[in-house]
Amino acid sequence: GQQLNQSPQSMFIQEGEDVSMNCTSSSIFNTWLWYKQEPGEGPVLLIALYKAGELTSNGRLTAQFGITRKDSFLNISASIPSDVGIYFCAGKRGGADGLTFGKGTHLIIQP
Amino acid sequence: DGGITQSPKYLFRKEGQNVTLSCEQNLNHDAMYWYRQDPGQGLRLIYYSQIVNDFQKGDIAEGYSVSREKKESFPLTVTSAQKNPTAFYLCASTGTSLGEQYFGPGTRLTVT
Numbered sequence: 001g002q003q004l005n006q007s008p009q010s011m012f013i014q015e016g017e018d019v020s021m022n023c024t025s026s027s028i029f030n031t032w033l034w035y036k037q038e039p040g041e042g043p044v045l046l047i048a049l050y051k052a053g054e055l056t057s058n059g060r061l062t063a064q065f066g067i068t069r070k071d072s073f074l075n076i077s078a079s080i081p082s083d084v085g086i087y088f089c090a091g092k093r094g095g096a097d098g099l100t101f102g103k104g105t106h107l108i109i110q111p
Numbered sequence: 112d113g114g115i116t117q118s119p120k121y122l123f124r125k126e127g128q129n130v131t132l133s134c135e136q137n138l139n140h141d142a143m144y145w146y147r148q149d150p151g152q153g154l155r156l157i158y159y160s161q162i163v164n165d166f167q168k169g170d171i172a173e174g175y176s177v178s179r180e181k182k183e184s185f186p187l188t189v190t191s192a193q194k195n196p197t198a199f200y201l202c203a204s205t206g207t208s209l210g211e212q213y214f215g216p217g218t219r220l221t222v223t
Contacts, residue, residue: 003153031210042115042201042214043154050210088153092210096142096161098169099212101153 006089006102013079014110021087021105022073029091032065032072033099037086046087047074076107084109114138115215117202122220124196132187132218134202141205143185144212147171148199157200160185189220196222 006023013019023032031050035043047058049065049072056063063074072089086106090099115136124130134143142161146154146169156169160179174193179185185204189196199219203212 003155006153033210033212035214040217040219042117042203042216045211045213048211090154090212096159096205098144098146098156098159099154099210101146101155103151103153 004089004091004100004102006105008105009103010106010108012108012110015079015081017079019076019079019083019107020073021089022071023089023091023102024071025091025100026070028069028093029100030069030094031092032063033090033092034061034063034072034074035088035090037088037104043088079107079109081109081111083107115202115204115213117200117215117218120216120218122218124220124222126222127191128222129191130189130196130220130222132189132200132202132220134185134187134215135183136185136202136204136215137183138204138206138213139182140213141182143179144203144205145169145175145177145185145187146201146203148201148217154201157187189222196220 034046037043047063054065060077086104088104089102118133144159145157158177160166176188201217202215205212
């Protein structure tokens with residue numbers, strides 16, 4: 001099955017820096033979701049996007065649903081130590097279909 | 112507390128044995144899902160169920176089986192036919208058609 005192309009694979013940043021990651025697909029999705037996963041735990045939903053062009057914020061996180069419906073990005077502003085983890089994008093085509101995931105972006109914050 | 116529970120957290124089995132992973136939700140969600148995660152990888156869909164007594168294969172269903180006899184429960188059996196069963200297994204559910212899936216804490220299965 002398809003997996004989404006997520007980049008970068010990992011990021012090493014200083015506390016306080018802004019972070020940007022993105023996800024692309026060769027096919028269209030009707031919903032884009034961003035999750036964060038910590039070691040040994042299940043993913044936690046951060047932001048859900050439902051319309052092409054939609055820009056949604058959740059605190060310091062902002063995500064956009066690409067106008068072509070084939071991509072999405074996530075920005076984190078002013079990173080803090082608790083932002084460390086693996087961020088996954090996921091797309092859904094419709095109904096109660098399962099999600100298609102990217103391989104994740106591993107965010108590491110250096111003090 | 113509403114949520115999704117998976118048990119046990121860690122499971123060890125010998126090769127050739129079938130093993131069943133539990134997933135229970137008290138969110139009154141209709142649809143439930145099983146995903147597999149391997150190190151450094153995203154999640155891949157094994158099976159999903161939109162309503163009781165109905166389920167569909169996902170991208171990697173070979174070697175797995177499921178049942179959905181109750182709305183709250185969606186157990187996954189990893190059979191001896193699964194060639195590489197060691198992985199982190201995650202269960203999810205959704206109560207809307209919009210796509211927001213919520214995940215349980217996962218079960219790490221090790222087969223030796």
